[in-house]
Amino acid sequence: MLRRRTPLRKAPTPAFPAAEKTPGTARKKAVVAGPRKGGGLKEYVAETSLLDHLQGVIVNSLEDDKAEHVVALDLAGRAAFCDRMVIATGLADRQITAMAMHLEEKLQKAGLKRVQIEGAGGSDWVLIDAGDIVVHLFKPDARATYALEKMWGAELDEAAQEA
Secondary structure: OOOOOOOOOOOOOOOOHHHHHOOOOHHHHHHHHOOOOOOOHHHHHHHHHHHHHHHHHHHHHHHHOOOEEEEEEEOOOOOOOOOEEEEEEOOOHHHHHHHHHHHHHHHHHOOOOOOEEEOOOOOOEEEEEEOOEEEEEEOHHHHHHHOHHHHHOHHHHHHHHHO
C-alpha cells in the first residue's frame, strides 16, 4: 500500500529574529525585539493614566501607614528599569514590613497581579517591584546614606544642563 506524502510546511518566520535567538525571559526578549508597532498616542495616554492611578494607590497606602517624606519621581525616558519611583521612610522594621504588606495587598486589589518584595524580613531597605513603578522603603539612616532622590531627582538634570 502506498502512503501519500504531505508536503512539509515551513515554520513561520518570527517578526523579530533577534528576539528568537535571545536566551532569557519573555521580558528580555521583548526588549531585544524593540517597540511594538502601532504604539500610538492612545496607548501612551492609557499607560500614563494607569501609572498615575497605581502611583496614587501607592502614595495613599504609604500615607495611611504613616510613612514619612514620601517622594514620587518620574523617570520616564531616564531609566530603563521603571517609569516611576516612590521613596518613603519608616521608623522601625515592623512599620516598614507592614507598609510593604499593605502595599502589596492594595496593588493586587488595583489589578496588579505580580508584586515582588525584597528585604521585608527586617532590613534597612525594602524594595517593592510593581512593574513600571519601583518603591523604596528606608529607615532614616539608610535613606540618608543612599540618597536616591539626589541620584534620580531633577537637581541632577539641572546641574547637567548648566555644565
